[in-house]
Amino acid sequence: MxxxxxxxxxxxxxxxxxxxxxxxxxxxxxxxxxxxxxxxTADGGEGTIDAFAAAVPDAVRVPVTVTGPAGTPVDTAWLRLPDGRAVVELAATSGLPLLGGRLQPGTATSRGFGEAIAAALDAGATGLVLGIGGSASTDGGRPVLEALGLTAHADGSVDRSHLRPLPPGGAVVLTDVTSPLLGPDGAVAVFGPQKGVTPELAPALEERLAAWALALPDVDPATPGAGAAGGVGFGLLAWGATLAPGARAVADVLxxxxxxxxxxxxxxxxxxxxxxxxxxxxxxxxxxxxxxxxxxxxxxxxxxxxxxxxxxxxxxxxxxxxxxxxxxxxxxxxxxxxxxxxxxxxxxxxxxx
The missing domain is CATH 3.40.50.10350 (Glycerate kinase; domain 1)
Structure with a gap:
């Protein structure tokens, strides 16, 4: 057989x-x-880089040290594909397993993911494939955009003047999540509990995401997938990236x-x-x-x-x-x-x- x-x-x-x-x-x-x-194979979460590396013989892992989800350095890598694109995996920079079981529901950060994206762009990546499953944070992707040059002010306003542009080939975001950013089907309600979000903490995190959504009015927080990775999907949409069904997209590439x-x-x-x-x-x-x-x-x-x-x-x-x-x-x-x-x-x- x-x-x-x-x-x-x-x-x-x-x-x-x-x-x-x-x-x-x-x-x-x-x-x-x-x-x-x-x-x-993979769905955009843990193992996405491994799956691409196994399928594309000439792909090269590029080491990078970034801010981990707990705020401490993490040694990881992004993957350079022969066509010039870079594959960056959130689970490898800002993933839940990197906390070693010590959940930080209110303070875990996705910043390292943005730092790895910036490193790939600095190295000349012509396009981005971004896997965003397995996140440890519920921060709306604000630290990702800050690592890419956005300035978020205390009054809720944002300054995009130094935000890096997308590469020429754009950015495709692999996710298997269709949740919106906010509400009963959103990032906090659906995925918060697995990250340690208690009923007592949930309202504050929901309020924080709602305020973040108001700062980026050009993106509808109800967009399917905006709630992926604790709202990193929303942040990447605001950057101009495109969301794609993770597992099917990876399967096609492989x-x-x-x-x-x-x-x-x-x-x-x-x-x-x-x-x-x-x-x-x-x-x-x-x-x-x-x-x-x-x-x-x-x-x-x-x-x-x-x-x-x-x-x-x-x-x-x-x-x-x-x-x-x-x-x-x-x-x-x-x-x-x-x-x-x-x-x-x-x-x-x-x-x-």
Missing amino acids: RVVIAPDSLKGTATAADTAAAIRAGWLDERPDDDVVGAP GLPALLDGADVVVTGEGRYDDQSAAGKVPSVVRALAAERAPGARVLLVAGEVDAPLDGFDAAASLMVLATQTTGEPDDALREPLRFARIAGQRLARLTG
């Missing part, structure tokens, strides 16, 4: 490339004669649709499969692509945790369930994700065979 393995990263525990390799190894343990292709042609089995996955997964995250996008390009293929899911109906999937393997069955400790899936990803590959191959 031809098997294509196209997972996202297991957020904070394993990269998409390592996850795909582990699942592939497990599959080949059971079915060594199958043609098994690893095709790690050539995933063509890889799926002729597949008998497609395996995808992510860290947690829940109700948000259907809204444009990697598993839903890969499932839809499989239906288009390999309509007879069985589509399988590997996830750290499964917390939603498996509509459209033929089978699934939860790493936490496998860890419980193997060691009696579900948290072993977090400590040894690749061990259990390999076991998941073995189990799914056995079921499929």
Whole structure:
């Protein structure tokens, strides 16, 4: 059989490339004669640079030190593509895992993302591909624009005179989030809790974002995706960037649709499969692509945790369930994700065979 393995990263525990390799190894343990292709992908969040680097052989990582989400330096990199564009990943500069579990819901900053963008522009980037998933902050992207030259005054006004222009090729923002900036479906209400925002703190953060939106009246805060990355989507829209569905855009760049042609089995996955997964995250996008390009293929899911109906999937393997069955400790899936990803590959191959 031809098997294509196209997972996202297991957020904070394993990269998409390592996850795909582990699942592939497990599959080949059971079915060594199958043609098994690893095709790690991303949705604009953690692992986006890795996915592009794996797909574009001549891409070059360019080291940069930026202000991390806690305000301390972070050594990271952006990716120079052969066509002159730069890929910059917010998760690698201002991401939640960089806080090491010490959440800072009111003070975490996205400034380092803007600093990395500025570094890419200084190096001559002709266009930008910006992945904005996995943010630690809820600051509306104001620090990003400040790092790019915007001055925000205490009275709420802004001075754009020194704001850097977009590069000639523009800026495409990869995001799987369609939330507006404000309100019950906005950045604070939907994504604040995972960043440590309590009900007591939420009104102040919402007020701060609303004031920021008034300072940039040329962008409608209700624009789908404005609430992505704690409002960084809004800030980038104000800069003139264009939002694009992250997982589908990355899949197209990586050539995933063509890889799926002729597949008998497609395996995808992510860290947690829940109700948000259907809204444009990697598993839903890969499932839809499989239906288009390999309509007879069985589509399988590997996830750290499964917390939603498996509509459209033929089978699934939860790493936490496998860890419980193997060691009696579900948290072993977090400590040894690749061990259990390999076991998941073995189990799914056995079921499929």
